[in-house]
Amino acid sequence: MENTFETVRTLIANKLEIDKATIAPDSVLTEIGLDSLDTFDIIFEAEDKFGIKVPTPKEEIKTVQDVANLLDQLLLEQSPSLQGQK
Amino acid sequence: MSNTRRVVITGMGIVSPLGNSVETFGLNLMQGVSGIKRLQNDFSDQLEINIAASADFDGTAHFSKKELAVLDRVSQFALYAAQQALDNAGLDTPNINTDKTGCYLGTGMGGAASTEEGYHRLFREGQSRLKPFTVLMAMNNAAASHIAMHYGLGGPNITYTTACSSSAIAIGEASRQIAYGHCDYMLTGGSEALLTYGTIKAWEALRTLAKVDEQNPSASCKPFSADRSGLVLGEGAAMFVLESYESAIARGATIHAEIVGYGTANDASHITQPSVAGQARAMQAALDNAGLAPEQIDYINAHGTGTPLNDATETAAIKQVFGPYAYQLAVSSTKSMHGHLMGAAGAVELVATTLALQAQLLPPTMHLQQPDPECDLHYVANHAAPQQVRYAMSNSFAFGGTGGVIILKKS
Numbered sequence: 001m002e003n004t005f006e007t008v009r010t011l012i013a014n015k016l017e018i019d020k021a022t023i024a025p026d027s028v029l030t031e032i033g034l035d036s037l038d039t040f041d042i043i044f045e046a047e048d049k050f051g052i053k054v055p056t057p058k059e060e061i062k063t064v065q066d067v068a069n070l071l072d073q074l075l076l077e078q079s080p081s082l083q084g085q086k
Numbered sequence: 087m088s089n090t091r092r093v094v095i096t097g098m099g100i101v102s103p104l105g106n107s108v109e110t111f112g113l114n115l116m117q118g119v120s121g122i123k124r125l126q127n128d129f130s131d132q133l134e135i136n137i138a139a140s141a142d143f144d145g146t147a148h149f150s151k152k153e154l155a156v157l158d159r160v161s162q163f164a165l166y167a168a169q170q171a172l173d174n175a176g177l178d179t180p181n182i183n184t185d186k187t188g189c190y191l192g193t194g195m196g197g198a199a200s201t202e203e204g205y206h207r208l209f210r211e212g213q214s215r216l217k218p219f220t221v222l223m224a225m226n227n228a229a230a231s232h233i234a235m236h237y238g239l240g241g242p243n244i245t246y247t248t249a250c251s252s253s254a255i256a257i258g259e260a261s262r263q264i265a266y267g268h269c270d271y272m273l274t275g276g277s278e279a280l281l282t283y284g285t286i287k288a289w290e291a292l293r294t295l296a297k298v299d300e301q302n303p304s305a306s307c308k309p310f311s312a313d314r315s316g317l318v319l320g321e322g323a324a325m326f327v328l329e330s331y332e333s334a335i336a337r338g339a340t341i342h343a344e345i346v347g348y349g350t351a352n353d354a355s356h357i358t359q360p361s362v363a364g365q366a367r368a369m370q371a372a373l374d375n376a377g378l379a380p381e382q383i384d385y386i387n388a389h390g391t392g393t394p395l396n397d398a399t400e401t402a403a404i405k406q407v408f409g410p411y412a413y414q415l416a417v418s419s420t421k422s423m424h425g426h427l428m429g430a431a432g433a434v435e436l437v438a439t440t441l442a443l444q445a446q447l448l449p450p451t452m453h454l455q456q457p458d459p460e461c462d463l464h465y466v467a468n469h470a471a472p473q474q475v476r477y478a479m480s481n482s483f484a485f486g487g488t489g490g491v492i493i494l495k496k497s
Contacts, residue, residue: 017151033152040218041155053215 004075005068007049011042012064025065032064039067046071052078090265092346094497096339097177097327098437099170099275101163103139103320103424107170111424111434112441115449116470120304120423122318129283135295137303138281139320139425156219157232158197159279163323163430164229165236168273172237175327176339177271179237186269188241189233190260191325192252192276194429195285196226196245202282229277229323241269247429250389251350252276254432254482254490257326258348261492264328271333275433277323289319292358294393305453307426309390309419310397310465312456317391320425324433341497343440346477347376353487360396360483365389365403368489369479373407376493378477380408383415383493385448385478387439390419391426398460400481405463416473418466422452432482432490439480443496447472 005025013020016033023032029039039061043054046067052074061067100106103121104114114121121139130136145154145162157165168189172179179187195201200223207213222228227245234243242263246256253276260274280286289295296316299306308314334341349371353364373380389400397419405412420438427434438449447470454467475496482490 015152015155037218037222038152038155044215044218047215 004072005065008042008046008064008068008071011045015042023064025063025068027064028062029064042067050075091267092331092344093261093264093328094331094334094344095326095342095440096329096334097171097175098324098342098440099167099174100322100324100434100437101141101143101167102322102324102427102434103141106141106143106166108174108437111437115420115423115438115441116445116447118423118450118452118468118470120452121320122304122306122425124303125281132283133286134290135298137296137298137306137318138286139318140281141322156222158200158223158228160193160197160277161229161232163279164191164277164325165232167275167277167323167325168233171273171325171327177327179239183270184238185240187239187271187273188260188263188269189230189239189243190246190256190263190272190274191230191233192246192248192254192256192429192432193226193229194247194249194252194278195280197224197228198280198285199282200224202284205284233273239273248488248490249484249486250426250428250431251482251484251488251490252429252432253324254436254480254492255350255488257433257436258350258490258492260328261345261348264330270329272328273325274328275323275325276430278428278430279321280428281319281321286319295319296392307392307422308453309388309392309422309451310401310458310461311454312458314392314394314397316393317421318425320427322424322427322434323430324437326433326436343443343494343497345492346495347372347378347493349373349375349491351489353489355487358485360399361487362399362402362406364487365400365483365489366406368483368491369403369407369481372479372491372493378493381411383408383477383479384473384475385442386415386417387435387442387478387480388417388419389481389483390421390451392419392421396483398458400483401461401463412463415464416448416466416471417463418449418451420449422454432480435482436480436492439478439494443475443478443494446475448475
């Protein structure tokens, strides 16, 4: 299974048309060009990809790793079996 | 327009079924080329009437992925046309007072594709959530807002929705911002991108769409012809740069035409059926605003949708306003070629009217083969006609009854 961070990084790189290598776990979303709406859009794409539903986050989403952590947490909660997930 | 400033057009830009530059549009227009064709897409076989005038426009060639994620097709058209208009006017927005520059734009349905995509996801696919940008892409004022953001235009920004007259109203109202001295420049026009499955189905239900001419689908829109059967939906945008005459002269800008009159009125009678009195009121209001006698108008770019009712009503309204002189002036409907662009119609047709003044050449009404006793004016049938044009009028009428009429003077 592809690491969640990798997936998020790919989604962001694709959206911003930038090199994946420039995105690190601690990259601040607003600094790489994603405002709060853009971040919701990335989360929306991740929802489709992982087949999960993301409620409005309680904690502040600041970095790329924050997005990945949020998704990981939901994957654990919402997918009893992760078999077959890419 | 006494005690007001003269308003001139110094920039034009277009996305249309006849091409995505003013030059290409003008060449096709004057040669009688039709942009109407059979639709070939994933829903066209489910349509009863599968013709339309689509624009050959690929957003991916002009915008980044990030931009496209928030721009409905209607906003893409508007931005692309706005850039052309600014370039054409020789205006570089960092060098102007953007606080005194505004954007008035007309659109009928705004981001129709985004609205429909959202419904499709909910009702057809059974999904429970929509894309976060759905509202922002679908709202009618998105296109004008994106223009303001892109160029930092801090002046007035208003979107007009009066169905088929939306952009004529937007341009007319924008001209007043210049005339009254409220703004230095106005970017104004209209955009429409409604060739979606749901929208076309809704238009089919209204029974106002033209039957497909099976011999020649591109000739399906036949304004003023006895065998006309309706309108053909189109998509695109046109944007103008307006400024005062003094401003244009001072900076050495090329003046394409002068807006000397604008009038608007409502039929106040029926949601779809046009009224002679209402249309006449709008034309008379524009003439009064311009301080012109009817005999000074040489050419009318008609609303001329190609529906049986509109064309007969508009002909009667022209006769009411112009009297016997109606038989001497030239009237044409360019919708026969570019289709009905709804909220963008008035803007695209104002480009056609401006080109007629510049070239002293009247664009034709194509596919007019069978004279109709109810439509007995000079319609410039089937071929462009060279003619002296000093003043030209562009008519836009609409469902809901709001007419918008603009009068241009040759520069």
